[in-house]
Amino acid sequence: MRKRVKGFGLILLIFVLALMTACSSSDETESGKKELTVVYRSPGSVDSLKNFFDSGVLDEFEKEHPDIDVKITPITASEGDYFSKVALQMKSAETAPDVVSEDTFMLNSDANAGYLDPLDDRIADWEEWDNIIENLKSGVTAEDGKVYGVPSTSDSRGLWYSKELFQEAGLPVPWEPKNWEEVLDAAITIKEKTDGVTPLFMQVGKANGEAVSMQTLEMLLYGTGDTLYDDSDKKWVVDSPGLLDSFRFISQVYDVEKVGPDFSVVMSGQSGNVAFQQLFPQKKLAIALDGSWNARNWAENGAAPIENVEEKIGFAPMPTQNGQEPGAITMSGGWAWAIPSKADMKEESWEFIQFLMEKDNSINRSLTDGNLNTRTDAVEVEEYVNRPFAKESQAYLENAQFRPANDKYPAVSTQLQTVVEAIATGKLTPEDAVQQYKAGVERVVGKENTKVAE
Amino acid sequence: MHRKAILFLSPSWILLLLFFITPMLLTFGFAFTNLSLTGTDAANIQFIGFQNFTNMFQDPEFRISVFRTLIFLLFSAVVGQVVLGLILALLMKEKRRGFRRFIGVIVIAGWVTPEIVVAFCWVAFLSDAGTFNAILQGIGFEPITWLFTFPMVSVIIANIWHGTAFSMMVFQAALDDVPKSVQEAAVIDGASRWQIFFRVTLPIVKGSIVTNMMLVTLQTLGVFTLIYTMTGGGPGNATQILPIFMYNQAFVNYQFGYGTAISLVLLVIGTVASLLYMRFMKVKL
Numbered sequence: 001m002r003k004r005v006k007g008f009g010l011i012l013l014i015f016v017l018a019l020m021t022a023c024s025s026s027d028e029t030e031s032g033k034k035e036l037t038v039v040y041r042s043p044g045s046v047d048s049l050k051n052f053f054d055s056g057v058l059d060e061f062e063k064e065h066p067d068i069d070v071k072i073t074p075i076t077a078s079e080g081d082y083f084s085k086v087a088l089q090m091k092s093a094e095t096a097p098d099v100v101s102e103d104t105f106m107l108n109s110d111a112n113a114g115y116l117d118p119l120d121d122r123i124a125d126w127e128e129w130d131n132i133i134e135n136l137k138s139g140v141t142a143e144d145g146k147v148y149g150v151p152s153t154s155d156s157r158g159l160w161y162s163k164e165l166f167q168e169a170g171l172p173v174p175w176e177p178k179n180w181e182e183v184l185d186a187a188i189t190i191k192e193k194t195d196g197v198t199p200l201f202m203q204v205g206k207a208n209g210e211a212v213s214m215q216t217l218e219m220l221l222y223g224t225g226d227t228l229y230d231d232s233d234k235k236w237v238v239d240s241p242g243l244l245d246s247f248r249f250i251s252q253v254y255d256v257e258k259v260g261p262d263f264s265v266v267m268s269g270q271s272g273n274v275a276f277q278q279l280f281p282q283k284k285l286a287i288a289l290d291g292s293w294n295a296r297n298w299a300e301n302g303a304a305p306i307e308n309v310e311e312k313i314g315f316a317p318m319p320t321q322n323g324q325e326p327g328a329i330t331m332s333g334g335w336a337w338a339i340p341s342k343a344d345m346k347e348e349s350w351e352f353i354q355f356l357m358e359k360d361n362s363i364n365r366s367l368t369d370g371n372l373n374t375r376t377d378a379v380e381v382e383e384y385v386n387r388p389f390a391k392e393s394q395a396y397l398e399n400a401q402f403r404p405a406n407d408k409y410p411a412v413s414t415q416l417q418t419v420v421e422a423i424a425t426g427k428l429t430p431e432d433a434v435q436q437y438k439a440g441v442e443r444v445v446g447k448e449n450t451k452v453a454e
Numbered sequence: 455m456h457r458k459a460i461l462f463l464s465p466s467w468i469l470l471l472l473f474f475i476t477p478m479l480l481t482f483g484f485a486f487t488n489l490s491l492t493g494t495d496a497a498n499i500q501f502i503g504f505q506n507f508t509n510m511f512q513d514p515e516f517r518i519s520v521f522r523t524l525i526f527l528l529f530s531a532v533v534g535q536v537v538l539g540l541i542l543a544l545l546m547k548e549k550r551r552g553f554r555r556f557i558g559v560i561v562i563a564g565w566v567t568p569e570i571v572v573a574f575c576w577v578a579f580l581s582d583a584g585t586f587n588a589i590l591q592g593i594g595f596e597p598i599t600w601l602f603t604f605p606m607v608s609v610i611i612a613n614i615w616h617g618t619a620f621s622m623m624v625f626q627a628a629l630d631d632v633p634k635s636v637q638e639a640a641v642i643d644g645a646s647r648w649q650i651f652f653r654v655t656l657p658i659v660k661g662s663i664v665t666n667m668m669l670v671t672l673q674t675l676g677v678f679t680l681i682y683t684m685t686g687g688g689p690g691n692a693t694q695i696l697p698i699f700m701y702n703q704a705f706v707n708y709q710f711g712y713g714t715a716i717s718l719v720l721l722v723i724g725t726v727a728s729l730l731y732m733r734f735m736k737v738k739l
Contacts, residue, residue, distance in 0.1 A: 084705050087492045106492065109708070113496035207688045209706070264582060264599040267689040407493030411707040418515070421690055443509055444707075 033069040036348050039089065040101035040335075041082040042074035048369035050074060055368070061355050068348055079103065080209065089340075090115040096342035098349045101335050104139040105210075107149050108405040110338075111142040117339045118146040122350050128357055131375050139402045140336045143234075149336030150353055152362075153371035156330040156396040157219055159183065159316040160288045162280065166314075169193035169286075175316050179323040180220075180249055183287070187259040190286040199259035201275045201288040204250065204424035205267035206417045213413040214331050214403065215290050217420050220246035222401045223320035223329045226453055228412065229404030236404075236412060236445055238438040240453035245321060247423050247430035254424035261285075263425065277304040280313065289318060292393035296370035299388070315392045317399075332400035334374070372397065408445045415440035485718050489711035491704075506715035515691065516716070519699040523675070523723065526610060526695050531674040534614035536667055539621025544651075546622075547629050558622075565619030573683035576612040577601070605685050605692045613680060617673065621666055628662035629655070664735045668728045675724050696720050 040049055050072065058070050075085050083106050089095045090110070102110060110116050123129045132151055140149040163173045169190050177183045187199035203211040221228065226242025229235070237243070254260040265274050276294045279285035281304045288294075298306040298313070306312060317328035337353045339346050355361065363381050366373040372393055378384050385391050403409060419437045422428040428436060442450050488495045488502050510516050542561060546554050564572070579585045580600040587597035600608050632655055640650045656663075678697040681687065687694035687702065694702070696716060704713025 080706050084491060084708075087496075087708075109492040109496075112494040113490075113492045115492070115496075205688070206690055207686050263689075264602040267602060269686055407490075407495065411709065414702070414707055418691070425690070440513075443512055 033067055034345060034348065035069050035071050036099065036345060036352060037071045037073055037097040038099045038101075038352070039073050039075060039086060039097040041079065042076045044076055047074060049365070052365045052368040055364070057356075057361055057364070061352065064355075065348070065351065068352075070352065073097065086110075087113070087115065090342060093342040093344065096340040096344075098339070098343040098345055099352055100338050100340055101152065102149055102338045104149070104151070104334055104336055105403050105409065107140055107336060107338065108142045109407045109410075111144070111146070111148040112407055115340055115342075116148045117341045117343070117346060118148055119150070119339070119350075120146050123147060123150075126354065128354070131359075131377055132357075133374055133376055133397060135397060135400045136332070136334065136374050139332065139334065141405070143405055149338040150357055151334060151336050151374040152356065153366070153369065154332055154334035154374050154397060154400075155372055156292045156332055156393050156400065157215055157290065158292070158318050158328075158330060158392070158396055160276075160280070160290060160294065161186075161314050161316060162283060162286050162312065163314050164283055164312055165190060165194060165197060165286045174314055177316065177319050178327075179319050180223075180321050183319065184249070184252060184257065184259075187253065187287060188257055191257075191259050194286070196284065198261040198265075198279060198285045199287060200253055201261050201266070201271075201279070201285055201290070202250070202253060203266070203271065203290070204254065204260070204420050205269075205271055206421045207267060207269040208271060209417065210413060211272065212417045212420050214333065216250065217246055217416050218331045218401075218403065219289060219318050219329070220249055220321075222331060223318065225321075225324065227404075229406055229409075230451065230453075231404075233451070234406075235449055235451040236406075236408070236441055237453045238441045238450045239434050242321070242453075243437070244430055244434050247419070247433045250420060250423050251426075251430050255426040260424065266424075267421075273303070280304075281306055292372060292389065292396075293370060295387075295389045295393070299370065310388050315389045317392075317396055326399045328396065329399045329401060330396045332397060332402060334371070408449075411444040412441055415444065481714055481717070484711055485715040487711045488709075489714070491708040491710055493708065502711070506712050509712065510715060510719070515694075516699065518691065519694055519696050520719075520723075522606070522693070523695040523720075525606065526613075526677075527671060527674050527727070530610040530613040530617070530677075531670045532667065534610065535617045535621045535670050535674075536663070538614060539618050539666075540625050540663075542618065542622045543625035543629055546626065561622055562619040564615045565617065567616070569616065569677075569679040570683060572612060572616045573680045576608070576615075577684055580608055601685055602689050605689060609681050609684055609693050612684060613674065613677060616680065617670065621670060624662055624666045625659065628659040632658050660735055664731050667731050671727050671731075672724050675720055675727075696723075 042050065053072050058072070062068060062070060075082055077085060083103070086100060086102070087110060089097060090100065102116070107116070111118075133154070136151040136154055137147070140147055140151055142148050159175075159177070161175055166173050166175060166186075170193065171186055171189055175186070177186065183200070190197060190199040202216045204216060206212065218228065221242050224242030224245055226240040227237060230237055260266065261271075261275070261279075265271055268274070272290065272294075275285055275288055275290070276297045280288070281298070292315070295309075295315070297303045298309045318330060319328055320326070337356065339349045339353070343349055356365070357375075359375065359377065362375055363373060363378055363384050366378065366384060367387075370387075372390075373384060379391075379394060385394075404412075415437055418440070419428060419433040422436075423430060423433050438450070438452075485506060486501055486503060488500050488505075490496045542557075546557060567575070577584070581587075582597065582599050584600075586600065591597055598604075636654055636658070637650055640654050645653065676697060677695070678701065681693050681695065681698060682701070685693045687698040697720065700713050700716040700720070703709050703716060
């Protein structure tokens with residue numbers, strides 16, 4: 001009996017020891033190389049960034065740095081879940097990756113939380129920094145004025161429209177609306193002249209989360225001259241003429257003129273896919289206010305390929321409210337490479353980021369994933385500019401605006417989504433919506449951090 | 455002898471203390487902080503008193519979520535699972551074994567299916583181009599966007615489908631324990647079937663009913679996967695019950711402290727409901 005207990009104890013001891021060694025993280029791989037972990041978000045089935053890494057880029061880097069073994073660890077998750085997972089990883093030195101891909105709108109929050117290392121000293125000695133589009137640099141600068149990431153991909157937004165439907169309805173092609181009214185008029189014309197076609201698609205369903213705030217409300221609001229957040233006195237603008245006008249436009253489209261899509265489409269989390277993979281290719285949608293990345297759907301290897309797509313579909317800039325300067329605007333987001341403050345081989349991390357941002361690598365990545373490039377000299381590369389809609393998408397970046405670099409943005413954005421949906425479904429008038437938004441934001445950020453614009 | 459007992463119990467006590475009681479106390483404590491996943495608050499946790507709770511009670515969205523939770527609880531747990539489970543158990547009582555088995559297996563199939571699979575089945579059944587609409591169209595009706603037009607009804611039915619088997623089994627066991635002699639005595643005294651049921655059977659199984667109601671209530675208050683997968687809390691916020699509201703605050707808005715405070719409210723609702731059942735049915739457990 002006693003022997004048995006001893007034997008059991010021994011097995012238990014071995015088990016515990018094995019468990020402990022398995023848990024202890026070691027950056028040394030078996031071959032004695034240092035392991036550089038890279039974390040980014042994978043959308044699932046089609047992981048274009050993985051394809052880019054597998055195309056031989058990593059081998060090249062490892063050849064140049066024989067002591068480093070790059071370990072690519074994509075996180076397959078929705079955007080929101082990705083942020084949570086990455087934040088939890090970066091909290092502990094045990095799990096913090098060496099290089100992390102950050103959405104530019106989370107960059108400020110994660111920098112404030114102390115999860116990221118400022119890169120100012122490093123970019124000071126890095127020539128390529130000057131080749132990054134100037135406008136995008138404000139997207140990676142946090143509230144404290146320091147740079148926390150290197151912009152790796154970008155995007156712009158505008159009005160996708162069906163050239164075929166426009167011709168049928170007798171509208172001009174190419175289309176370049178000068179103000180909001182022309183957008184609405186075009187939608188009304190489509191409604192009158194065509195049958196079974198959705199005139200104008202804008203994301204308004206809460207199920208689509210951030211898309212509602214950024215692709216719809218902010219694309220309108222930032223074209224009125226008003227903003228969500230005042231950087232100069234660091235206060236949230238909870239009531240402004242521009243906000244009311246933006247709400248009114250949404251109400252016009254969905255509730256008054258009824259030129260929006262069916263609610264069962266627009267309220268579902270799949271509405272973007274339905275619009276771009278089904279409605280547009282089937283000529284059942286005339287105009288959609290959405291992001292440049294949607295062009296990917298129509299490429300040869302996309303979800304809904306369209307031949308000679310540029311003859312059938314156009315991408316117009318989103319005009320400002322009354323055509324005021326600069327005439328058109330886009331919100332811009334995108335991703336950046338950053339180094340967690342608890343990473344244990346920051347020098348190597350920086351080497352890798354520099355390598356990824358070299359002209360050839362950076363452009364090859366854009367060619368693989370269809371996003372916009374962040375380098376000023378990308379437009380000189382024929383292969384890049386010749387992709388459908390690349391020229392327009394890239395050009396709109398000139399008037400790019402960014403979301404508020406403030407911790408509370410995600411919570412404020414949720415408030416926006418709620419009221420936008422309520423306006424679209426006719427549950428709130430634009431005026432009441434402003435009041436509800438004001439009360440909601442005052443609650444989440446504190447009344448002392450808000451103001452009313454004249 | 456006594457000392458030895460303490461010695462042998464100590465590992466389990468230490469484990470319980472470490473992994474059960476400490477996190478519980480921590481959760482309670484975090485509800486009074488501005489704990490956040492990211493942002494300045496993440497670097498700098500502060501005790502903020504009852505701020506989370508005052509914010510919560512001022513938030514109209516929270517009040518509606520509580521209301522929705524109660525609706526969901528009433529219809530899917532109390533009315534749906536408990537009543538339906540009792541009826542099923544009664545109908546199956548004293549039927550042939552083959553029949554009992556046959557029906558039992560069908561009902562229990564819903565219960566043994568994992569929640570996420572149940573959710574997918576119901577989405578496939580109710581979605582715009584789903585099975586139900588295909589059937590409706592087949593017999594000449596217009597398709598209905600169930601998950602959009604009747605979201606709350608849809609998730610309630612799905613939850614009833616998933617959970618009824620549990621109540622049914624509890625009641626079956628309880629009903630089998632009702633002594634035949636008591637019922638026979640009632641029959642001899644001239645009691646009708648309804649009288650036997652309400653005056654004899656029901657009082658005997660009362661304890662099981664209350665226990666079952668408590669279990670089903672607590673389980674229903676924790677339903678997340680089913681609703682999150684079927685509707686995501688939408689459309690709009692139509693199916694945003696408290697667990698979904700809590701998730702949104704904690705993992706979409708990154709306000710962990712606030713989310714924790716909401717979870718305490720959920721706990722209170724569960725406790726109050728359980729006490730009410732016991733009071734109402736005059737049962738001591």
